[in-house]
Amino acid sequence: MVLAIRHIVLRRGANKLLVRVRALLRRNEFYLIPLALLVGLMAGAIVTLMSEVAQIAHVLIYGIPVDVRLSAHDHINPWAALSAPTVGGLALGIMEWSRRRLKISSAVDPIEANALRGGHLSLRDSVVVSSQTLISNGCGASVGLEAGYTQIGSGVASLLGQFLNLRRTDLRLIVGCGAAAAIAAAFGAPITGAFYAYELIVGVYSVASAAPILAASLSGALAAQWFGGSPYLLEVPRVGTVSVEQYLALIVLALIAGGVGILVMRSSVLFERMFTQSWLPLWIRPAIGGICVGALAIVTPQVLAAGHGAMVLDMHHEMAAGLIATIIVLKLAACMISLASGFRGGLFFASLFVGSLLGKLFAALVILASPKLGIDPLVGMLTGMATLGVAIVGGPLTMSFLVLELTRSVDVTAVVLAGCIVTSICVRFSFGHSFSTWRLHLRGETIRSANDVGWLRNLSVERMMRSDVAKAPSTSTIAACRREFPLSSLQAIVVVNDADEYCGLVLLPELYSVELDTIADDIQVVELARYFDDVLLPEMNVKTAMAVFDKAEADLLAVVESADSRKVIGYLPESLARRRYLEEIDRATGGVLGAV
CATH class of the missing domain: 3.10.580.10 (CBS-domain)
Incomplete structure (x- = not known):
């Protein structure tokens, strides 16, 4: 009897405390900052855990050393290259077939949730999507984990926000905090994570959202550092200044990157049509895609997974122009096949990797055509990386701040920012979508950003x-x-x-x-x-x-x-x-x- 009374008293006390917390959050935006710090801490821990699980899967499946990234390995076992993505694809195909048979609605990503649903995300769906992303990346499919990072980070944030009964604008903001913390943890770049949330998840920069999102980004980056390090951390050598003549050449690179980005997004429709033929069973499509990716990996392992290891490797090595062009084509084909066939994942890091190769190829060709101009290949790689990222993912400030946090160079960031703006304008007026909103457009949605249009x-x-x-x-x-x-x-x-x-x-x-x-x-x-x-x-x-x-x-x-x-x-x-x-x-x- 005494224990029952004590339980009732404790429960009432907890309810009163919860009511007070909810009242504080709704009355004063300042109290969103501690909540954002908690969201960032949780997102940073989850990002570290997912990256470690994926790396362990690569080590066990492909037999690579623990300290070597899959895409950076010199060669891999052909049987592993063919069988691992095929088995992983078969598992994903069965999962998707079961979902449709049970008539379970498809998961909502953070952009769609903030644009149409006022920040409401299902944690169950987010866990499923993140698990599928982990399976896809872990078996070697040509996709990145960043989609899973942002999905689970935003899902956890949305769950906390709904539990605390936040207002619509505050719930959307907390979802942005979850995504910001995930990207900041992945790259070890808190400012990049913050602007990723502003430009792609919340849809607008505001004074009210600045403190919570930046707090979440810092918390996520620090948490990832404490728990084992950021999985996509890049160490860029010191770069020199950029002349006016090089500015003009790099603007041309930005236009080329915009064209490549549009071509990639347009071609995604063709790849999806290949895998959505009525005679091809749903459950077998990812397995067929896995065989195709495995075949490309036998040519070069750089097409596997997100490409982080390959990007670090290529950044520090001389490469022939023909080899660079081959890797670009094969990597883009592997990404399109992976996503079209049914693998889960993102193109964030893949676009950075391909963009860096595009910049390196451009610098090599410019040197051949005009040795006096002499574009630094590293500057070309950074510009190509950021501009192709803008073309496919969006967010010119996000990509510019990523370069700034990687290089600590204002000169290079200035030319990258100019290139990102040119690419953004080019893609906006020629195409009008990023890859995320383009895929939503193909499903019948009309949104072009995460701006709140659900109301x-x-x-x-x-x-x-x-x-x-x-x-x-x-x-x-x-x-x-x-x-x-x-x-x-x-x-x-x-x-x-x-x-x-x-x-x-x-x-x-x-x-x-x-x-x-x-x-x-x-x-x-x-x-x-x-x-x-x-x-x-x-x-x-x-x-x-x-x-x-x-x-x-x-x-x-x-x-x-x-x-x-x-x-x-x-x-x-x-x-x-x-x-x-x-x-x-x-x-x-x-x-x-x-x-x-």
Whole structure:
């Protein structure tokens, strides 16, 4: 009895404490910083654990030394190269087949969660995605672990935020903190992690979000350092200054990187079509992709996994231009095959690796064409790395700060930043998507960033419309309608036929026009009806509704039941729709400047 009473007292005390914590978090943004530090610590520990598990898998499967990365090995056993990705792909194929058979919805990534769902992520789905990413990378598929890092980091953050009942803007911010900490832990670069969250996860830099995201990034980077070191840490030799002539040449490299990035994203559709043929069973597709990747790995092991070891190796060695071009083609093909066939993972580090080779190849060709120009191959590699990263992943500031944290050189970072901006503009106007949003676009989504547009979809015509519809039969005369509907009572009346179907709108000022006084008893009200073809549907969002208003040049429109039914269920004034639209925009962007 005493123990039961003590348990009840402790539970009530815990509930009261939780209520106080929730109140503090909702009242003052400062208290998000300790939560962000906790998220960063957890993300840093998870990143370290995942990287160690993947490295152990590479050692056990491929028989490589513990201190050597898979992609940096000179050669690998051909049977291991063919069998490991095939078996891993078969496991993933069975998992995907089971998911569809059980009708389990596909997992949501952090960008989609923040853009459409207000930061709501399922921890279960995040664990599954991260496990699949670990299997994919661990068996040698040409994908990086960074997608799994950000997924589980954001998933843990979202779970904490939902448990603490954070507001929508704060939940989105904490999800950004989880992703920032994961990237910072992976690269040992806290500023890079912070801007990754600003540009790709939260979608905007704001004063209110600066402190929590930076706190999470620092916490994640320090945690990874304490627990064993950042898995994607790069040690770059000291680089020299960059001349004006080299600036111009590197801008050309940025344009080339933009073109390569667009080509990669466009070609991803072709690779997916190859693996989504109706005659090819779902469960076998990743295994076939694994065989293809294994065959490419026999040519060069640099196509395996993310490519971190290969990038470090190639950065410090002289390479023939033909060999560089071969590795670029094979690595891109391996990445596209891996993702199209069903392996899980990201292209973040793969794009950095291929971009560095592209920069090295460009520098070699420039030296052959104009020895006096003499672009430093290392500067070319850093510029190519960052610009191709911008083309495929996005985030020009993210990539620029990554170079700054790697080199500590302002001169090199300046030219890289210029190149990243050129690439970003090129891709934005020529293509309009990063790889993440392009894959969402192929699934039917229309988002192009993580900016919060979920509220826009939720603000539907059905939520805004008024249902007190004034209806008049199409056979009624103007005089009869005047007697039934006084001028000051409403804005318009809906004209319907005998089947109660919509026949148009009549504005009351037009109904009471003095020009109709002498013929009001003879003219049917349907003669004044307007906007017969311009109607709203209840499922339309406010943005679509505003487009209909603009096209019809109307101040008020009727809402019909569906596209196939002309039954009127309400009406919506443009002024009301515009006011609600502006209110929601103000609410969604209210955190940009913080409390004022």
